[in-house]
Amino acid sequence: MSTVLVTGASRGIGAEFVRQYAADGWRVHALARDPGCSKVLADACRTHGERICTHAVDVTNHAAIDALAGDLAGTPIDLLLNVAGVLVANPFGQSDYERWMNSVRVNLFGPMKVSEAFVEHVAASDQRKIVTLTSVLGSIGGNAAGGMYDYRSTKAAVNAIMKSMSLDLARRRIIAVPIHPGWVRTDMGGARAEVDVATSVTGMRAVIAGLTPAQSGRFLTYQGAELPW
Numbered sequence: 001m002s003t004v005l006v007t008g009a010s011r012g013i014g015a016e017f018v019r020q021y022a023a024d025g026w027r028v029h030a031l032a033r034d035p036g037c038s039k040v041l042a043d044a045c046r047t048h049g050e051r052i053c054t055h056a057v058d059v060t061n062h063a064a065i066d067a068l069a070g071d072l073a074g075t076p077i078d079l080l081l082n083v084a085g086v087l088v089a090n091p092f093g094q095s096d097y098e099r100w101m102n103s104v105r106v107n108l109f110g111p112m113k114v115s116e117a118f119v120e121h122v123a124a125s126d127q128r129k130i131v132t133l134t135s136v137l138g139s140i141g142g143n144a145a146g147g148m149y150d151y152r153s154t155k156a157a158v159n160a161i162m163k164s165m166s167l168d169l170a171r172r173r174i175i176a177v178p179i180h181p182g183w184v185r186t187d188m189g190g191a192r193a194e195v196d197v198a199t200s201v202t203g204m205r206a207v208i209a210g211l212t213p214a215q216s217g218r219f220l221t222y223q224g225a226e227l228p229w
């Protein structure tokens with residue numbers, strides 16, 4: 001049985017990853033700040049209870065991440081999915097640096113810390129993949145609209161760390177990619193977004209399943225296209 005660890009599992013894209021992987025027979029470690037408060041997670045646990053293990057972890061709490069990595073020592077994790085994220089989009093001249101720093105802690109340090117804490121679990125698995133949810137808004141080459149300083153900068157930075165991880169971890173045969181899920185109808189994406197969450201996650205699961213070492217470090221979309229940095 002393959003195993004996936006998902007952060008941001010309480011709602012949106014993370015919750016849908018939990019639901020789809022569990023339905024597909026994977027063992028799922030679902031990390032959420034307060035798993036007991038998530039109706040979608042509770043529904044998934046009711047349907048696939050034996051395959052889903054929930055853990056109360058805030059991705060800004062490094063001690064909690066280390067503690068969970070210790071609890072799961074010896075457990076191979078085929079796929080580490082960094083999904084937790086926040087979006088703040090203050091226009092130029094109205095930056096809120098406290099909130100921006102929280103975005104750095106969640107969107108950038110979160111995936112870095114979780115990847116560092118669980119790298120041995122991934123290295124011990126068959127599939128050896130680390131995937132981080134980024135955004136096309138983190139593409140500097142693709143930025144034609146401006147604005148969104150907070151969100152864009154944290155996603156561009158997380159792209160940079162995923163690229164480095166792909167190079168540093170290649171000798172351990174670990175594949176690392178940042179992936180853009182599309183503009184998805186979630187709390188973050190809003191009701192006018194283009195893609196429903198099931199379509200986005202189905203697409204990303206297909207891309208992830210087909211990842212080859214040659215694709216490690218590429219900036220991919222949920223449909224498998226490559227984006228400019």
Ligand SMILES: NC(=O)c1ccc[n+]([C@@H]2O[C@H](COP(=O)([O-])OP(=O)(O)OC[C@H]3O[C@@H](n4cnc5c(N)ncnc54)[C@H](OP(=O)(O)O)[C@@H]3O)[C@@H](O)[C@H]2O)c1
Nearest residue numbers: 008010011012013058059084085135183184186187188189
């Ligand atoms: N939706 C889109 O159109 C879109 C587009 C491009 C990229 N993305 C990226 O895709 C990922 C998922 O987005 P989404 O649309 O599913 O967002 P969402 O519906 O707003 O859900 C965000 C998730 O992140 C969790 N989270 C936030 N801060 C956290 C923290 N400190 N510790 C642990 N979990 C935390 C939330 O948990 P709580 O329930 O506890 O708040 C929630 O589970 C994000 O990284 C986002 O940047 C989304």
